[in-house]
Amino acid sequence: MITANIITLNEEKNIAECIASVAKVCDQIIIVDSGSNDATVNIAQSLGATVVHQAYLGDGFQKNVALDYASNDWVLSIDADERLSEEMVEEIKKIDLNQSQYDAYAFRRKNMIGSRWMKECGWYPDFCVRLYHKKRARFADVKQHASIKSENICKVKADIIHYSFSHIGQLFCKPGRDFSGRAAKIMYLKEKKINSYSPFIHGLSAFLKKYLLQKGFLAGVDGLTVSISAGLSGYLKYARLLELKQDASVLKKENFNKIW
Structure with a gap:
């Protein structure tokens, strides 16, 4: 069974x-x-x-x-x-x-x-x-x-x-889930190395992968929305990681024992 x-x-x-x-x-x-x-x-x-x-x-x-x-x-x-x-x-x-x-x-x-x-x-x-x-x-x-x-x-x-x-709006803000913050904290604990260009590069790469390589353009508005969401997510998690590395006041407020 x-x-x-x-x-x-x-x-x-x-x-x-x-x-x-x-x-x-x-x-x-x-x-x-x-x-x-x-x-x-x-x-x-x-x-x-x-x-x-x-x-x-x-x-x-x-x-x-x-x-x-x-x-x-x-x-x-x-x-x-x-x-x-x-x-x-x-x-x-x-x-x-x-x-x-x-x-x-x-x-x-x-x-x-x-x-x-x-x-x-x-x-x-x-x-x-x-x-x-x-x-x-x-x-x-x-x-x-x-x-x-x-x-x-x-x-x-x-x-x-x-x-x-439930709807395309949740692609950008699903209740109860801070995906970019979670990813940023995990990458910080792993001592991920980044620079000031990393958010832009990763965000653009994620968008292009979804929209062009994985043919999001064939899915109309849904495909474009998913691709934009992926790009924004890629951008935000590296932007937030950069913030953790550069702003001591933000870093101090984060609880790394709680990923979500």
Whole structure:
């Protein structure tokens, strides 16, 4: 059988549908909550999930917490704003996990803006490893952009649906998430070297990659907006890193024990 692994923070709008989605293939559901002050925990417990309380450690570290509580060897990791497509459910049910020669399985991620499927800008097929054997694979212990690395992964042609953003405005300011500040603090702790040109160079590079190389221009306003957002994000995280290195008063106010 399979254990679902879901990390949460104030996901009362998403958690019920997420649990209902993974319950189609999982017999155990573990929620690792990092201090929700809404109804997330109560909803999860009412639906039979086991809730583990853990202050946020960073992406990879947080996603590995559930492994100590998982009663199954196979774990399905999913975010609260993601859902299993019916196709994905059927493909998972077809797999004989007891006899599997693979360490993990990757699925295409179908990223959405509102109800619109974003295919360009590198957003699809965006294969992500989500089903893995906990004794043979796990998320890298890093604080951002964690993924499962293995030489023995099977790519499954089925989609996990990611309701990334409710509308295009969230591309620039998603509630509760300071992505540029998070990235800047992590880079600062890693002693990342930059200069005064770094924000401009990285911002422009990110925009051009999304809009030209990954064909964002084919997606109309959505493609342009995603590309601008990527450019702005690239610019801001390096601008904020530069600020941390150059302004002692700003640096003093930052709490590096809290990434978010």
